[in-house]
Amino acid sequence: MNEPVLDVRNLRVAFRARRSSVTALRDVSFTLHPGRTLALVGESGSGKSVSSLAIMGLLPPNGAVTGGAIHYRAVDGSVSDLTTASKSEMRARRGAEIAMIFQEPMSSLNPLFTIGDQIGEMLLLHTDLDARQRRQRVLEMLELVEIPAAASRIDNYPHELSGGMRQRVMIALAMVCNPALLIADEPTTALDVTIQAQILDLMRRLQKELGMSILFITHDMGVVAEMADDVAVMYAGAIVEQAGASELFARPSHPYTRGLLHSIPMPGRPEGERLVPIPGTVPPLHAMPEGCAFAPRCGLADEACRKPVSLSDFAPNHRVACFHAGREVTHV
Numbered sequence: 001m002n003e004p005v006l007d008v009r010n011l012r013v014a015f016r017a018r019r020s021s022v023t024a025l026r027d028v029s030f031t032l033h034p035g036r037t038l039a040l041v042g043e044s045g046s047g048k049s050v051s052s053l054a055i056m057g058l059l060p061p062n063g064a065v066t067g068g069a070i071h072y073r074a075v076d077g078s079v080s081d082l083t084t085a086s087k088s089e090m091r092a093r094r095g096a097e098i099a100m101i102f103q104e105p106m107s108s109l110n111p112l113f114t115i116g117d118q119i120g121e122m123l124l125l126h127t128d129l130d131a132r133q134r135r136q137r138v139l140e141m142l143e144l145v146e147i148p149a150a151a152s153r154i155d156n157y158p159h160e161l162s163g164g165m166r167q168r169v170m171i172a173l174a175m176v177c178n179p180a181l182l183i184a185d186e187p188t189t190a191l192d193v194t195i196q197a198q199i200l201d202l203m204r205r206l207q208k209e210l211g212m213s214i215l216f217i218t219h220d221m222g223v224v225a226e227m228a229d230d231v232a233v234m235y236a237g238a239i240v241e242q243a244g245a246s247e248l249f250a251r252p253s254h255p256y257t258r259g260l261l262h263s264i265p266m267p268g269r270p271e272g273e274r275l276v277p278i279p280g281t282v283p284p285l286h287a288m289p290e291g292c293a294f295a296p297r298c299g300l301a302d303e304a305c306r307k308p309v310s311l312s313d314f315a316p317n318h319r320v321a322c323f324h325a326g327r328e329v330t331h332v
């Protein structure tokens, strides 16, 4: 396989609270290869967004990378560690080489400017195109993301568009400089299922046509099944299972991954099957259990789980952080 675009190694992120600090990412490692989609999946609070903000160099002021590295391979083949990049280096990369789309387009789009101006602004920042060329390129982007009547929509303000159309604008904004890496943080969560399917289709088509690599952040295993080539399951700031998507769905082996799969309807599973929510919630960062963080919610937990557990090989290209990996939960 080609050299990775992104190779995150033992990444640690901490947030300062008033008198103490809490660790939000604990030795997170994953690899994204060119042209592929890696899904980071987990419940709210598992550390998915913190991972993406660390990659973008956009952690909030009270957050910092406290260990590990984020190796990024630029289009010219040079590899650098984003955790040590300067603010100006990151500013030059964001939008041009590494782009991000968020769940809620309204919070990323400026209500005071037309969508054409906002997408054009990216070109103004990162290219030498003149005003006429920029407008032409914006129009092509709006057509590429299938905005109907793009020539008149280009002068619309965000509030004049539907939610689905706004998400298409966000995608156009992210893709206009042809980034090598796209980070998509729950891009379809706020949309109804029909529109969600259309946006996922669009992202797959753009990936095929433009060849970018996608880090896809979601809590939804159904979306993972639709989009991912590779999957990293996160729980309480750590990766608990990692595999190719087909291997993960064929042999989910961490009790948390199995719990996620049993808690939602999945294509291909018997109709009327009982859905079982995972009991309890993700522990707060200041009250992490000593050993396996999932143990308090796990039907397989025993004495062994009081010891810290880390990812280990379970099968080829399949790693699991569980002393009981692969064992069936007999009671939930």
Ligand SMILES: Nc1ncnc2c1ncn2[C@@H]1O[C@H](COP(=O)(O)OP(=O)(O)OP(=O)(O)O)[C@@H](O)[C@H]1O
Pocket (backbone or CB within 6 Å): 015, 016, 024, 042, 043, 044, 045, 046, 047, 048, 049, 050, 051, 060, 062, 063, 219, 284, 285
């Ligand atoms: N600015 C902050 N200060 C302190 N803690 C934070 C801050 N931002 C995030 N955290 C904590 O980091 C942990 C991981 O949060 P994160 O937003 O990455 O989770 P997530 O998996 O993306 O969840 P969601 O799907 O809800 O966005 C959470 O416990 C959260 O409370």
